[in-house]
Amino acid sequence: MTSPSATADVLTAPAESDSDSYLTHDKGILSWLLTLDHKRIGVMYLGCVLTAFLLGGVFALLLRTELLTPGRTIVDHDTYNQLFTLHGAVMVFLVIIPGIPAALGNFILPLQLGAKDVAFPRLNLASWYLWVIGATFLLVSLVTNAADTGWTFYTPYSTTTTTSVIPALFGAFILGFSSIFTGLNFITTMHKLRPPGMTWFRMPLFLWALYSTAVIQVLATPVLAITLLMLIVERFVGIGIFDPALGGDPVLFQHFFWFYSHPAVYIMIVPAFGVVSEIFPTFSRKRIFGYKFIALSSVAIAILGFLVWGHHMFVSGQSVVAATIFSGITFLIAIPTAIKVFNWITTMYKGGLHLDTPMLYALFFLWVFSIGGLTGIFLGVMSLDVHLHDTYFVVAHFHYVMMGGSITAFLAGTHYWWPKMFGRTYNEKWGRISCGLLFVGLNLTFFPQFILGTRGMPRRYYNYLEEFQGLHQLSTIGAYLMGVAFVITAVYLLASLRKPADAPANPWGANTLEWRAASPPPYYNFHNPPEVVEGPYEYADWVYDKRTRGYQRKASHGS
Amino acid sequence: MAQLVADQVPPHEPSGGHAHAQDAEHAANPFLAHHFDTPKDQFEAGKLGIWIFLITEILFFGGLFCAYAIYRSLHPEVFVYAHYYLDTFWGAANTGVLILSSLTAAWAVRNAQLGERKKLIFNIIATICLACCFLGVKYVEYAHKFHEQTLPGKYFNPKHEVWELESYQKAHGQHVSGHAAAEHEAAEPPAASGEAPGEAKTPPPGAPVRPRNVGVFFSIYFCMTGLHGIHVVAGIITWLWILRRAVRGEFGPGHFGAVDYAALYWHLVDLIWIYLFPLLYLIH
Numbered sequence: 001m002t003s004p005s006a007t008a009d010v011l012t013a014p015a016e017s018d019s020d021s022y023l024t025h026d027k028g029i030l031s032w033l034l035t036l037d038h039k040r041i042g043v044m045y046l047g048c049v050l051t052a053f054l055l056g057g058v059f060a061l062l063l064r065t066e067l068l069t070p071g072r073t074i075v076d077h078d079t080y081n082q083l084f085t086l087h088g089a090v091m092v093f094l095v096i097i098p099g100i101p102a103a104l105g106n107f108i109l110p111l112q113l114g115a116k117d118v119a120f121p122r123l124n125l126a127s128w129y130l131w132v133i134g135a136t137f138l139l140v141s142l143v144t145n146a147a148d149t150g151w152t153f154y155t156p157y158s159t160t161t162t163t164s165v166i167p168a169l170f171g172a173f174i175l176g177f178s179s180i181f182t183g184l185n186f187i188t189t190m191h192k193l194r195p196p197g198m199t200w201f202r203m204p205l206f207l208w209a210l211y212s213t214a215v216i217q218v219l220a221t222p223v224l225a226i227t228l229l230m231l232i233v234e235r236f237v238g239i240g241i242f243d244p245a246l247g248g249d250p251v252l253f254q255h256f257f258w259f260y261s262h263p264a265v266y267i268m269i270v271p272a273f274g275v276v277s278e279i280f281p282t283f284s285r286k287r288i289f290g291y292k293f294i295a296l297s298s299v300a301i302a303i304l305g306f307l308v309w310g311h312h313m314f315v316s317g318q319s320v321v322a323a324t325i326f327s328g329i330t331f332l333i334a335i336p337t338a339i340k341v342f343n344w345i346t347t348m349y350k351g352g353l354h355l356d357t358p359m360l361y362a363l364f365f366l367w368v369f370s371i372g373g374l375t376g377i378f379l380g381v382m383s384l385d386v387h388l389h390d391t392y393f394v395v396a397h398f399h400y401v402m403m404g405g406s407i408t409a410f411l412a413g414t415h416y417w418w419p420k421m422f423g424r425t426y427n428e429k430w431g432r433i434s435c436g437l438l439f440v441g442l443n444l445t446f447f448p449q450f451i452l453g454t455r456g457m458p459r460r461y462y463n464y465l466e467e468f469q470g471l472h473q474l475s476t477i478g479a480y481l482m483g484v485a486f487v488i489t490a491v492y493l494l495a496s497l498r499k500p501a502d503a504p505a506n507p508w509g510a511n512t513l514e515w516r517a518a519s520p521p522p523y524y525n526f527h528n529p530p531e532v533v534e535g536p537y538e539y540a541d542w543v544y545d546k547r548t549r550g551y552q553r554k555a556s557h558g559s
Numbered sequence: 560m561a562q563l564v565a566d567q568v569p570p571h572e573p574s575g576g577h578a579h580a581q582d583a584e585h586a587a588n589p590f591l592a593h594h595f596d597t598p599k600d601q602f603e604a605g606k607l608g609i610w611i612f613l614i615t616e617i618l619f620f621g622g623l624f625c626a627y628a629i630y631r632s633l634h635p636e637v638f639v640y641a642h643y644y645l646d647t648f649w650g651a652a653n654t655g656v657l658i659l660s661s662l663t664a665a666w667a668v669r670n671a672q673l674g675e676r677k678k679l680i681f682n683i684i685a686t687i688c689l690a691c692c693f694l695g696v697k698y699v700e701y702a703h704k705f706h707e708q709t710l711p712g713k714y715f716n717p718k719h720e721v722w723e724l725e726s727y728q729k730a731h732g733q734h735v736s737g738h739a740a741a742e743h744e745a746a747e748p749p750a751a752s753g754e755a756p757g758e759a760k761t762p763p764p765g766a767p768v769r770p771r772n773v774g775v776f777f778s779i780y781f782c783m784t785g786l787h788g789i790h791v792v793a794g795i796i797t798w799l800w801i802l803r804r805a806v807r808g809e810f811g812p813g814h815f816g817a818v819d820y821a822a823l824y825w826h827l828v829d830l831i832w833i834y835l836f837p838l839l840y841l842i843h
Contacts, residue, residue: 117593230623241626
């Protein structure tokens with residue numbers, strides 16, 4: 001390729017025609033199913049995760065509808081147990097865990113790093129297939145005789161119930177390997193495929209978050225895998241490891257399960273921190289405040305996250321000494337988390353805020369995640385947890401974190417990178433409306449649940465006392481509002497795909513490398529490996545260009 | 560996973576003719592994947608990948624080791640009692656077999672690095688044979704356990720009490736019922752006395768009383784050795800694939816990654832057995 005003007009190549013890449021974007025490089029269904037391109041794999045994950053989200057969302061709406069009245073409303077109590085199990089399993093294993101890392105991360109990580117692909121593209125595709133196979137097993141459980149154990153599969157109930165627990169367990173087992181291999185791929189990519197000049201402390205914070213997440217995925221998920229395997233064997237042949245009748249210990253299952261599943265909470269939330277760490281500085285037009293603190297606090301959360309699993313078991317008969325230590329370490333996690341929150345707020349201070357849809361979602365995240373995080377500290381207090389354990393307070397807490405934190409950040413990231421992924425802009429007005437609707441809906445759904453919990457409404461109950469009905473109905477109305485918001489979001493996002501490509505290379509004026517490739521990016525990401533000479537949050541050189549409706553880099557910048 | 564590392568297909572021919580910084584390097588080396596600049600980068604990425612994979616394997620087995628530790632500390636008597644049912648001879652023999660196979664695996668890496676194709680093929684075949692030998696011994700042991708009904712959990716219903724076992728008698732020097740049991744095993748004596756399980760046998764004085772839940776030991780035994788066995792099978796499949804590539808002459812001084820990764824995996828499988836053997840067979 002002749003490149004006389006090579007000096008400015010990566011900066012003015014959009015001049016390249018998008019006739020060779022990754023979307024049009026190959027044609028046909030097989031070119032997608034057999035692709036090794038991280039961008040296509042990311043898009044396939046996105047499609048699958050959103051489909052699973054629809055499924056989990058329908059389960060949630062059915063649950064909330066059932067809870068409109070005490071006693072039977074639409075389904076019987078056994079079906080209700082199956083519904084909340086599937087809602088939990090689908091949302092946790094199929095949506096939130098793979099949502100940001102596997103879907104957005106796969107697409108964005110190599111681009112942001114300045115690499116041509118992830119380290120092991122075949123393994124990456126294999127991870128996607130594992131996801132599909134795992135999801136299929138979960139659905140097999142759904143259509144045969146859906147598991148009714150709750151997503152936590154606690155023994156001894158999970159080893160004695162007659163529902164089809166084994167397919168659900170096997171599905172989660174396979175999904176675990178999908179997650180492990182994605183993590184392995186990301187760690188290796190970030191170690192070995194950084195281009196010249198991309199030092200660790202020039203990496204965007206999203207990559208730091210993905211790195212920390214990948215470490216958790218790699219270290220925690222194998223333990224879940226062996227636990228689920230033991231549970232499968234337990235059900236098949238009754239080996240007795242978790243069965244008290246045979247000398248086993250059901251609490252051991254809880255230890256094993258939470259050794260994975262508490263770090264898994266950070267698999268869900270740390271990438272969310274990464275997404276909003278990109279959005280706050282970009283839409284404040286201001287360098288991120290406390291870069292190193294945000295970067296290293298992700299690592300701190302990843303490490304501390306391994307040492308707190310016992311706080312799920314304060315009432316399971318663990319020793320008071322152990323519970324006290326777990327409680328103390330749980331409080332410690334608040335420190336790196338608060339460091340992030342304060343740094344984001346300080347980033348916005350005196351910044352030039354642009355309230356586009358991604359930024360609205362990020363602000364939304366900041367509010368609701370803070371509520372979710374703070375109530376987590378309440379639950380970490382042993383004396384209080386004894387009262388709030390297994391009540392709606394817990395339900396509200398983790399929905400504020402999972403839904404208000406992870407899903408909101410996933411939506412923020414999806415809106416932020418949508419023009420990059422598909423080369424099309426969505427309807428900004430409807431984006432803001434549905435974001436607002438979701439904010440109202442989410443708080444209306446889950447805030448009453450805090451009150452229900454403090455008044456003693458237990459979680460997972462089909463029936464309840466008359467006095468709780470008002471708050472339950474408020475919660476259900478909120479859930480419907482969220483449903484409407486998601487339908488609106490789906491409509492305008494899908495509608496944007498029908499129009500011709502119109503997105504500029506850099507619509508938001510961000511300085512991370514993915515915005516230097518065309519929208520949508522070419523098959524090989526970068527025509528020449530980008531050379532990195534500065535940090536990722538320097539906005540002074542980017543100026544808005546009305547003609548392209550995007551940001552252009554000032555020509556004077558000499559590298 | 561090692562396979563997936565070094566065996567990237569050469570890049571698709573880009574339709575528009577992309578300029579690559581290392582075009583010449585890629586043209587010269589068909590094994591260099593398009594997203595790596597140099598073979599060294601590719602090798603190092605694979606090496607890091609396989610090490611991370613091995614860490615996940617250690618954690619995967621770690622759950623079982625943890626279960627072992629907890630049950631042994633809660634019910635030490637079960638472990639002391641049950642281990643007599645395992646045959647130390649076969650366990651030790653298998654340990655030797657696996658250590659030898661690790662030697663041939665490591666030797667194969669050296670052969671690949673030096674480009675010694677024939678020796679490489681020999682060592683890979685030797686590794687595969689030793690792995691099969693290990694599985695053969697494991698089969699003998701499992702078959703014996705099924706025959707004796709020393710099975711996991713609720714299926715534990717042994718045909719022989721522990722004091723009837725040779726291993727127990729050896730350890731405790733009891734000759735009282737030693738001959739009886741041995742003859743009884745060998746020659747099917749005239750009066751079919753103690754064969755039917757459940758029939759009350761009179762223990763010799765000083766014989767141990769069977770503790771509750773001995774089956775849990777065999778649950779742990781079968782889970783740990785079974786999972787290890789699955790890893791041996793996976794190792795054999797990997798080595799067969801490496802063998803096919805070695806026969807085609809795909810390995811040499813510049814590109815021996817896959818052999819290296821497979822050998823690392825194999826050493827881990829070996830290492831896990833080296834821990835399993837004393838933990839299960841050599842209990843006092």
